[in-house]
Amino acid sequence: MRKGLLFVLSGPSGVGKGTVCSVLRQKMPELVYSVSATTRLPRQGELDGVNYFFKTKEQFKDMIARDALLEYAEYVGNYYGTPRDFVERTLESGKDIILEIEVQGALKVKEKFAEGIFIFLLPPSLDVLKERITGRGTETEDLIQNRMNVAVEEMNLLQHYDYAVVNDDLDAACHRIESIVTAEHCKRSRYVNEINRMQTASEKA
Ligand SMILES: Nc1nc2c(ncn2[C@@H]2O[C@H](COP(=O)(O)OP(=O)(O)O)[C@@H](O)[C@H]2O)c(=O)[nH]1
Numbered sequence: 348m349r350k351g352l353l354f355v356l357s358g359p360s361g362v363g364k365g366t367v368c369s370v371l372r373q374k375m376p377e378l379v380y381s382v383s384a385t386t387r388l389p390r391q392g393e394l395d396g397v398n399y400f401f402k403t404k405e406q407f408k409d410m411i412a413r414d415a416l417l418e419y420a421e422y423v424g425n426y427y428g429t430p431r432d433f434v435e436r437t438l439e440s441g442k443d444i445i446l447e448i449e450v451q452g453a454l455k456v457k458e459k460f461a462e463g464i465f466i467f468l469l470p471p472s473l474d475v476l477k478e479r480i481t482g483r484g485t486e487t488e489d490l491i492q493n494r495m496n497v498a499v500e501e502m503n504l505l506q507h508y509d510y511a512v513v514n515d516d517l518d519a520a521c522h523r524i525e526s527i528v529t530a531e532h533c534k535r536s537r538y539v540n541e542i543n544r545m546q547t548a549s550e551k552a
């Protein structure tokens with residue numbers, strides 16, 4: 348059976364990755380979403396196993412030791428990582444999966460899955476990015492500045508990605524990502540079986 352496609356959506360904190368993913372979940376229910384493990388504390392309303400698998404530092408280190416993570420990164424004082432098994436099983440079953448992860452982790456995934464499709468989500472401007480992080484109200488002033496500094500560094504890594512999508516208007520950004528998924532299916536000959544079938548039929552005719 349043909350394996351699924353691995354999509355990685357990355358970009359600076361506050362650019363809208365989570366928001367875009369929740370819209371895509373509704374628009375593209377056939378796409379499987381990877382749930383990460385993290386040592387950060389749950390925010391209000393976040394559920395274990397839905398938003399993240401919330402772990403202690405010891406539990407997270409144990410996952411690293413067991414090689415249970417496809418990649419992991421330390422980000423602003425916490426660990427974040429992608430459970431390996433789930434990704435591999437999903438791809439083997441022929442389904443597409445999307446990982447919503449920060450930039451360093453995305454580049455580590457690229458080392459292991461060069462055939463993955465890497466999408467960088469960009470803010471319309473740095474001012475808008477700061478407004479979004481501030482507006483979300485989940486970080487202190489210190490952390491916001493920290494995340495802005497990291498964001499500027501991360502933008503330099505855009506060259507390693509296959510696609511850049513500006514998250515100006517939410518619907519437009521989601522539509523661009525849907526188009527990328529469709530284009531990749533066409534490019535990777537998802538329809539190769541159909542073509543073979545047509546050729547065999549025409550040979551017989
Ligand atoms: N490398 C890596 N980064 C992750 C993973 N899961 C989430 N992240 C990223 O970690 C960063 C911080 O996530 P979070 O604390 O939830 O904040 P937010 O995404 O900015 O709201 C974001 O850029 C996430 O995309 C993961 O499994 N691996």
Ligand SMILES: Nc1ncnc2c1ncn2[C@@H]1O[C@H](COP(=O)(O)OP(=O)(O)O)[C@@H](O)[C@H]1O
Pocket residue numbers: 358359360361362363364365366367479480482483514515516517518520
């Ligand atoms: N296209 C958009 N237009 C305006 N606000 C947006 C847009 N996308 C996301 N936001 C807002 O920006 C903030 C950060 O989005 P979030 O999805 O948490 O970012 P990330 O997951 O990349 O850290 C949220 O308050 C969200 O509602």
